[in-house]
Structures are given as C-alpha cells and as structure tokens.
Amino acid sequence: MxxxxxxRSRRLAKRDARxxxxxxxAAPTQSMRNEIAIFAQQRTF
Structure with missing residues (x-):
C-alpha cells in the first residue's frame, strides 16, 4: 500500500468516525443509539 x-484510508476512516x-x-432514543453502535462495530476501518 x-x-x-x-x-486516504486514514482520512476516510476518521470521516466515518466523525x-x-x-x-x-443526534439520535433521539437509546434504542437508536444502540443500532448506530451495532452498525459502527460491524464497520471495518
């Protein structure tokens, strides 16, 4: 690489993290935050 x-990869990873x-x-409920957290954990940086 x-x-x-x-x-570029590092910049994109930081953008995704932000x-x-x-x-x-901005998530209005805890369940929405939980969904976002699950999505974030499944992402590969």
Missing part, C-alpha cells in the same frame, strides 16, 4: 493510499459520532449525538 502506498503512502497516499494509507493517508459521522458516526454525530449520529450518536
């Missing part, structure tokens, strides 16, 4: 690919964090903060 080239250096550019690693940087999106998941925003979704957790």
């Amino acid at each position: 080239s250096a550019i690919s690693r940087i 999106a998941i964090e925003r979704a957790m903060q």
Whole structure:
C-alpha cells in the first residue's frame, strides 16, 4: 500500500468516525443509539 493510499484510508476512516459520532449525538432514543453502535462495530476501518 502506498503512502497516499494509507493517508486516504486514514482520512476516510476518521470521516466515518466523525459521522458516526454525530449520529450518536443526534439520535433521539437509546434504542437508536444502540443500532448506530451495532452498525459502527460491524464497520471495518
């Protein structure tokens, strides 16, 4: 894997992590947060 690919992958992973964090903060119910957490755990970074 080239250096550019690693940087791009890391940037995309951080972007996904921020999106998941925003979704957790905006979720109206605990069950919705649980669903988001399950989705986040199944993602591969």
